[in-house]
Amino acid sequence: MRSILFLVFFTLISCQYPMMDEDDDFSDIYPTPDYLRVISIGKHALKLEWSPMYGRYADSFFQIERSDGDTAFVVLDERVTHNYFFDYSVDPAKQYTYRLKAYNSWGESNFYYVRVKYDLFHQLKTTIDFPTTQKLKISRSGKMFAASSENLLMVWDNQTLQPVQEFSENSAYIGDFEFSALGQNMIYTSDSIVKGIHLPDGETLFTFATKNKVAALASSSDLSRIMIATSVDTGKSFSFDLIMYQPDGRLLWQKSNTGIVYDVLFTHDDKEVIAMHYGKICIFSARDGSLIMESGSEGDFYHSPALNYDGSALLFLRGNINGKYLNVLDLQSKHIEEYYLRESHYNSIVSFVQMGNTDTLIYGDANYIRFITMGAERAFYSFAATLNQIRYVVYSPLTGDLYCQAPGEPIYVYGATKSEQWRAY
Numbered sequence: 001m002r003s004i005l006f007l008v009f010f011t012l013i014s015c016q017y018p019m020m021d022e023d024d025d026f027s028d029i030y031p032t033p034d035y036l037r038v039i040s041i042g043k044h045a046l047k048l049e050w051s052p053m054y055g056r057y058a059d060s061f062f063q064i065e066r067s068d069g070d071t072a073f074v075v076l077d078e079r080v081t082h083n084y085f086f087d088y089s090v091d092p093a094k095q096y097t098y099r100l101k102a103y104n105s106w107g108e109s110n111f112y113y114v115r116v117k118y119d120l121f122h123q124l125k126t127t128i129d130f131p132t133t134q135k136l137k138i139s140r141s142g143k144m145f146a147a148s149s150e151n152l153l154m155v156w157d158n159q160t161l162q163p164v165q166e167f168s169e170n171s172a173y174i175g176d177f178e179f180s181a182l183g184q185n186m187i188y189t190s191d192s193i194v195k196g197i198h199l200p201d202g203e204t205l206f207t208f209a210t211k212n213k214v215a216a217l218a219s220s221s222d223l224s225r226i227m228i229a230t231s232v233d234t235g236k237s238f239s240f241d242l243i244m245y246q247p248d249g250r251l252l253w254q255k256s257n258t259g260i261v262y263d264v265l266f267t268h269d270d271k272e273v274i275a276m277h278y279g280k281i282c283i284f285s286a287r288d289g290s291l292i293m294e295s296g297s298e299g300d301f302y303h304s305p306a307l308n309y310d311g312s313a314l315l316f317l318r319g320n321i322n323g324k325y326l327n328v329l330d331l332q333s334k335h336i337e338e339y340y341l342r343e344s345h346y347n348s349i350v351s352f353v354q355m356g357n358t359d360t361l362i363y364g365d366a367n368y369i370r371f372i373t374m375g376a377e378r379a380f381y382s383f384a385a386t387l388n389q390i391r392y393v394v395y396s397p398l399t400g401d402l403y404c405q406a407p408g409e410p411i412y413v414y415g416a417t418k419s420e421q422w423r424a425y
Contacts, residue, residue, distance in 0.1 A: 030109040031057060033083075033102050035367050035388045038116050040421035045088045046116065051388070052083045053102055060102040065111075068094045090422070092118035114384070114424045121383045121423045122369075122402060125415035126161065130154060133405045135176065135392070139183035142398035144199070146186070147411060148174045153188055155199060158396050161413065165202050175214045181221035181268075189214035189228070196223055196247060208249030215240065216263050220270040223247060225286060227273045229261035242275055244289060253289035258282075262303055267331055268311025276305045276316065281329075293334050304363070308354045309397070315352040315361065324349055326361070326372070339372070341365075351393040362402070364390030368424070369404065369414070384424030387412055 031053065039047040053060045062080040065073040066087070077085060090096065099111040132149040139145065144164060146155040153167040153174050169190040177188035185205060187196050192213050196205035205223070212230040219226045225244060232239045242255040242264070263276040272292060275282045280296025296302070297320075305316040314329040318338070326339040341349065348366040355362055359374045366389060370382040387406040394403045400416030 030102070030107045032109040032112050033062065033100050034112060036098070036100060036112055036114045036424070037367065037386060037388075038114065038384060038422055038424045039386065040118075040423065041086075043092045043118065043420075044090055045086065046090055046422040047084060047086050048098060048100070048114075049084045050100060050112070056106055057102065057104060060104045063101050063103065065099050067097045067099075069097065073097075073099060090118075092420075116422055116424050118420060118422050119425075120418040121421055122414040123417050123419045123421075124386060125401065125413045128156070128161065128411040128413065130405075130411050131408050133392070133411065134174070136394055136403060136405050136411065137177065137179065138394045138396060138403070139179035140181055141183045142396045143183050144179065145394060145396070145403060146177060146179070147405070148177055148188070150174065153177055155186070158398055158401070165197070165199055167197065167202075173213075176217045178217060178219055180219065180223050185223055187217065187219050187223060187226060189217055192230075194226060194228065194245070206247040208245065208247070210243070210245075212241070216261060218264040218266050218273065220266050220286070221268070222270075225252070225266075225270070227264050227266065227286075229258075229264055229275070242284075242289075244273070244286070255284070255289060263305050265305060265307060265314075268307065272331070274305065274314060276302055278302065281305070281314075281316065283334075295336070304350055304352050306352045306354075309357050315354070317349050317352065319349075326352065326363075328374075339374075341372075348389065350391060353393060353395045355395055356397040356400075362393055362395055364393040364404065366390070367406075369393060369402065382425055385412060385414070 033050045036048060036050045041047055063078040064076045064080060064085050066076055067073045095117040097113060097115050099113045101111045102109045130147050133147045134149055136147045143158055144155055145158055146153060150173055151169045154163060155165040157164050172190040175189040177186060179186045185196060185198055187194060192210045193207060195207050198205055210228060210230055212232050214228050215231045216229040217226060227244050230241050232241060240258050240261045242258050244252040246252060260278045261275055265274045271286055273284050273286050278301055280294060281302055283293040284291055300318055300320045303317055305314060308315055313331060316327050318325045318327050324341045326341055328337045350364040352361055352363045361372050363370055368382050368384050372380055385404055387409045390404055390406050392405045402414040404412045
């Protein structure tokens with residue numbers, strides 16, 4: 001009798017609450033579709049794509065709605081079963097806002113919004129197959145750029161986009177790399193080894209070993225001084241040391257237990273070195289390591305440091321619970337100007353870079369490439385690239401090309417030439 005009652009009870013419960021499998025996401029919040037991308041087909045047609053749903057949301061339907069700003073949202077389709085949708089009824093004279101939500105028997109998500117317009121946007125020039133990119137950098141002259149994976153470093157000619165050199169370290173991890181000022185040489189790290197390379201022939205200029213694994217490095221213009229940040233595993237956490245070396249491996253000065261270091265840079269005149277920590281920024285004398293400046297506040301985080309075009313200022317991101325701010329540090333006066341980034345996504349801004357000798361700065365923000373023109377009146381311009389979460393954006397002053405990379409994606413090269421197309425903005 002008890003067995004029969006239990007069977008009836010189990011059947012009733014199973015009907016009311018569907019069984020979950022091991023891949024189910026037990027979150028109470030239905031995930032919102034993200035990375036909504038716009039692909040231009042023609043003047044009167046475009047395609048929307050977004051990330052697929054997984055787990056117990058894999059069988060989701062999607063509802064697409066559209067507004068032209070003058071009217072309320074109109075449902076275009078409420079039972080889309082794929083992660084894409086074609087719209088063949090767009091007018092190039094209008095700007096639209098789309099919103100997308102997912103739903104199934106478990107519930108429904110919030111709406112994801114994207115604005116689109118038909119305008120002049122940077123045209124995709126080509127892609128370079130290097131999907132495991134860990135870091136992406138360009139030489140100061142703009143003649144070459146390089147990308148690293150876990151154990152491979154590739155260098156390309158910026159004008160021909162053809163490979164120049166390839167360095168493989170087998171099972172060792174390539175932590176960081178940097179071009180010399182003229183771009184003829186470069187240094188890179190392989191676990192705890194630092195190597196200097198002459199790029200035209202690939203010959204090794206110097207090699208020396210550090211005590212611990214290298215997390216970040218920078219060099220003076222002529223490679224005569226090399227600044228590294230090493231990570232030390234204490235067993236319970238990681239500690240970082242800042243060490244200045246000569247190319248022969250001789251230690252010049254050292255700062256121990258500095259806290260987590262994300263990046264290090266030399267100023268263009270090679271007189272100072274900058275260390276970007278999680279919660280502060282420090283500037284030291286390159287000669288003896290004496291502290292010149294320290295700035296930071298509890299609750300802030302700092303990242304994405306970069307020198308501007310002429311090396312007179314440091315660009316970096318400061319963020320906290322109130323928002324994200326572009327900081328411009330004048331390296332002469334040590335004065336900081338700050339600008340609120342009103343259109344940014346949460347925790348997704350990367351790679352500040354100046355657009356040549358202009359007042360325009362470029363940065364990545366989720367799947368957007370954003371441009372901000374500094375001055376008395378700041379102007380914003382942005383477009384959503386054809387890739388997801390952007391990790392790196394670099395700009396070539398030589399060709400005007402933009403190089404963008406996202407995890408698992410090739411390197412996307414957007415040319416200086418613009419063409420009329422539908423794009424998110």
